Amino acid sequence: NAGVMQNPRHLVRRRGQEARLRCSPMKGHSHVYWYRQLPEEGLKFMVYLQKENIIDESGMPKERFSAEFPKEGPSILRIQQVVRGDSAAYFCASSPRTAGANVLTFGAGSRLTVL
Amino acid sequence: AQSVTQLDSQVPVFEEAPVELRCNYSSSVSVYLFWYVQYPNQGLQLLLKYLSGSTLVESINGFEAEFNKSQTSFHLRKPSVHISDTAEYFCAVSELDSSASKIIFGSGTRLSIRP
Numbered sequence: 001n002a003g004v005m006q007n008p009r010h011l012v013r014r015r016g017q018e019a020r021l022r023c024s025p026m027k028g029h030s031h032v033y034w035y036r037q038l039p040e041e042g043l044k045f046m047v048y049l050q051k052e053n054i055i056d057e058s059g060m061p062k063e064r065f066s067a068e069f070p071k072e073g074p075s076i077l078r079i080q081q082v083v084r085g086d087s088a089a090y091f092c093a094s095s096p097r098t099a100g101a102n103v104l105t106f107g108a109g110s111r112l113t114v115l
Numbered sequence: 116a117q118s119v120t121q122l123d124s125q126v127p128v129f130e131e132a133p134v135e136l137r138c139n140y141s142s143s144v145s146v147y148l149f150w151y152v153q154y155p156n157q158g159l160q161l162l163l164k165y166l167s168g169s170t171l172v173e174s175i176n177g178f179e180a181e182f183n184k185s186q187t188s189f190h191l192r193k194p195s196v197h198i199s200d201t202a203e204y205f206c207a208v209s210e211l212d213s214s215a216s217k218i219i220f221g222s223g224t225r226l227s228i229r230p
Contacts, residue, residue, distance in 0.1 A: 103149075
């Protein structure tokens with residue numbers, strides 16, 4: 001069981017470009033969560049998805065950010081027209097059911113640097 | 116909505132000394148409580164969790180946490196720390212009985228161990 005796989009591990013973009021971060025959940029997990037980690041700010045919830053559905057996107061910025069979890073393939077977090085403030089580590093986590101009492105399994109993260 | 120407060124951003128201690136990392140939470144409903152640990156350049160891993168029953172929960176590497184409902188706290192303790200405990204520790208909370216539950220994390224406490 002390969003665990004939660006995130007790629008790329010490191011991504012460098014110039015201001016105005018697009019960033020696409022991918023997350024393959026653990027086998028058998030149909031719930032995916034995205035978090036953003038900024039220095040000294042801890043982990044901020046962004047979005048919670050199940051296959052083909054966005055369940056909770058209350059932590060997503062209203063513009064430029066979007067997420068999907070298609071029926072086939074990985075979940076994707078997309079950031080359009082990146083700005084320096086988007087530089088952060090983005091973590092994906094998965095669980096077999098809604099979080100509740102369930103432990104989240106985290107990927108190693110994708111570190112985005114915007115020049 | 117639930118929230119988590121970790122008052123100490125950094126805690127330096129000497130090796131073999133005891134340590135306590137503080138965590139307070141706020142929620143209008145009953146919650147589950149977690150401590151996750153993040154080693155450098157890695158994703159988060161579960162350290163321990165409180166779901167129900169005994170208010171004192173333990174991890175396999177000597178950490179323990181006690182759920183105190185009246186004080187809405189879930190402080191993490193270890194009687195004697197090792198260099199290998201150097202990491203960032205995150206307290207987290209999720210709501211009971213929610214069909215769309217997410218886990219909310221505190222801002223983290225960086226534990227540094229001095230030899």
